[in-house]
Amino acid sequence: MSRPERSARLDSTVRPAAQERSRLRAVDLVQLSTSGLRARPLRAVLSALGIAIGIAAMVAVLGISASSQAKLQQRLDALGTNLLTVESGKDLFGAEAPLPQDSAGRVLRVAGALESASLGTLTGVRVYRSNLIPAAETGGLSVRAVDTALDRVLAASIRSGAWLNDATAAFPSVVLGSAAARQLGIEQPGTLIWLGEQQFTVVGILDPVALAPELDTSALVGNQVAAERLGYDGAPTRLYVRADEETLASTRKLLPPTLSPEKPESVNVSRPSDALAAKGAADETFTGLLLGLGSLGLLVGGIGVANTMIISVMERRREIGLRRAIGARRAHIRRQFLGEALVLSALGGLAGAGLGALITAGFAASGGWPFALPAYVPLAAIGSTLVVGALAGIMPAWRAAKVPPTVALSG
Template sequence: MNLLQRPTEERSRLRAVDLIQLSTSGIRARPLRAVLSALGIAIGIAAMVAVLGISASSQAQLQQRLDALGTNLLTVESGKDLFGAETPLPKDSSGRVIRVAGVLESAGVGTLSGVRVYRSDLIPSAETGGLSVRAVDTALDRVLAASIRSGAWLNDATAAFPSVVLGSGAARQLGIEQPGTLIWLGGQQFSVVGILDPVALAPELDTSALIGNAVAKERLGYDGAPTRLYVRSGEDTLQKTRKLLPQTLSPEKPESVSVSRPSDALAAKGAADETFTGMLLALGSLGLLVGGIGVANTMIISVMERRREIGLRRAIGARRAHIRRQFLGEALVLSALGGLAGAGLGAAATAGFAASGGLPFALPTYVPLAAIGSTLIVGAIAGIVPAWRAARVSPTAALSG
């Protein structure tokens, strides 16, 4: 009896090549329906890949900025007393700080209260525009790794005369594009010798007019006590240096001196962007879920329309397992097509966004691979019920109907 059953079992065997052909027959017969079904998957995958790719590109740009600017910059600020008045740092702050172990270099900045800057003396005094005037050390540009858009930075010569370097925002607000222009600062004329690019680690300088300490003392009554210090430290001694600075600058009240690291703010911004990316990724997952529902709906309709085909295949020897594999394979093919198209669209969107925003293209390899893998999982889940229903179709009922 086993010998009689063996030929029947061999005839009912489903080869892999036959399975692939059967799984694509419905797609080839109704290409428009297949495209529309795969489109839902493609949109969800494209959204997920694009969100992850753009986020990775943004993080790569942030890391490049941090590497270029350095994470070893510390900002030291003066605090306030019990009455809310600002307690300035010692006049010899730079000299004290440079003796601290691990400090490479430092530069002080003093905000000149009551001193305003205008385009000319014809501007009403109330229209300050929120611009500040700060007295700075000549080493400030080197400590902050600031770049000059046009002109030059203050040197020992120009810092002793009425010369000013404008932050990018200050220059824009005053309507100045090139050095050599005269502005009205502190009730007298100063010559613009340079304009800065935006300073990422010290954004307060973007809306400031920067003059030398010497001219600030001579003409504007600056007492030489800085309100802020920028300190470069060795990477390996950064934390130790950070703890020593308050005690060095104010031994009696070290708690009145605050020390921060500007790069932490950029890193926090990156963390906030990652949180927002998670929300967008969740929305993309919803799109993928909707696409999976569309595939399931398409497969159920396909089973209903192909009942006679299923009945005929069952009548000539196809087993229920073969029918299940056929329709499950068709769902997987539909999902895979959508996943491939979506991964390509997402990568293209990432490349376009990176090119338009000047970002590095940084799409991790695992992202499109994981996206395609997730579509196969969605396709398998979406195809289980239709494949099961197809396998339960009775040959006699299908052929007689």
Template structure:
């Protein structure tokens, strides 16, 4: 018996990458308005995410600049209450004790003078003090707090021993004094204003204070020499250790009466609040991205329905199901990529505009737009899977039917 001649294998159909790119963009080129509207849905979500992250990064960069300029190694020391509720006090030699601690860079103190008032002149009624505080200050305070003097000069050994005063920013404004050289009525006598400070970020209590030298406070204003607050600069690496040693150093018998705080913690808390708010806005941006992904899926499903004859014809002339799947999945990815690129650009522009209007540094990490575009591709792939499989199931006979 003769054997049947074997049938030659069918020639395999190939789809080149360049042909896939052309096919993936053909539907978008044929309906540009629909493509733009669908990409816009993606772009809005991406723009919101990029802008939120960019604005947050710019705000944090501004905060970092402020902290770097002010210093995060400042500690403030105050006396609290003992176990019986009595007011404790800092020792008169607090500065010397603190400066002996390992890691201490410098210390300075101020002492409150609660019975002393300051007025613009002796003609002002005693009750109209305006709530301004008078404090005795060490001459080293300017170096420890890095004080900036807007007018005049800071106290020195000479002016600190005579009736001279340096006014905080708000104190000077409240007294109506714009430049050094004026006279004020302080503690029932005239004092010369030798300096006016700029606002002090890490010690805002000084903004409403009139600062006099320790020596003149001892001689003329009944100051007992005990500081009510100490400011300490310490090495960053040893800050925690130094902070823990301060109470035992100042009050070995009752260390619990000494309170040590770091003013920059308040700024750090503000940063944490901003991060929480950023997380909320980021969630809203993600919701917008989800809505955009649904729009892409809807567009692709409609495209499959409208192009059934085209799909059937391509199947009839040799296109395989995998080719059809890749074509429509490619369309979804191209549509999402366009939305991602547009959204990343819009978000960057919004961030730049906000930073410029608010005086913030532009700080948009490169990974943010890159991650945003990658997220759009993932959304596009997920949104295009179902329409692509649906298109691949269209039979070739559709091209021949009415």
């Protein structure tokens, strides 16, 4: 008689009553599901590691993205989203159309405009560390004439020194942007620099200005001294306007005809916070790409679990056959090996979620970001590992359930 025939006969005649009486309690299922992992701990750790790496990558990517968005929202809340930038442009014929000299006063007559400040770029005026620097080595730095209200309108902060006031703005004093100060080698106020073929005293150094990054590479002087010493004609090239949030859209539409009634199309109005929001959207797109890569890592980990379970079934055929011979049903064997796959995946998911949270916390702390890992992310990650573990364990579990009892009895 062949082995399959002996197995079928044994199943049908020897153990029918035992199969009916056989029960697998939940506590016994837990012990059976972990027995194979306890017997081969190194293999279990390596298999769970594949799951853990994939989950850690997914959790870290989502956590870092959420922290970045939280930091961006903090910046927008601190800087305000009601800032409008008005720039001079060109008319329909391509000719330059400068803003009028009284632009800062005009915009305050627009409904919804709260305060404004002007900025004018001084063409042909350069700034150097000293008069010994070759004229060609400008370093890309610009010199700009500004209102004394500019720091308040832009919510700019001073790293050291002070901003221009009515007194210093009338004398050869200058405030340097953060990048300009670094390039010129200026660390403290009180230093003399060479600006427009004459000496100016540095009275302040700015922190980076998020809503006006052009100021970071600029040397800023008062309108009065710029007109008296540097040939400034008083026509600004850019205006910064704070407007009421509720009327922001209508204020934005009214600014061009107010500043240039004859050629409103030559006035460009933008909102700097839109650029920050666009950056946040770009970060979200990049996050989706990284999340896809993390999902591939999870898939690879699931394949590793399936491979481990198949090898376990092959190595434990005698154990499975013996359990079948003493009364274990096929359903019991399926549950045992499916339980092993789930436990293995759960261990990897828990480890990966914890590791991803630690990576997020470390990254946020190093960048000065708030820790903003949504609670559903680690829960969803662990849930996905259970799904992967179940899928990875189905085939090995069915294969184990088909092992005939005669395997253990035939040696």
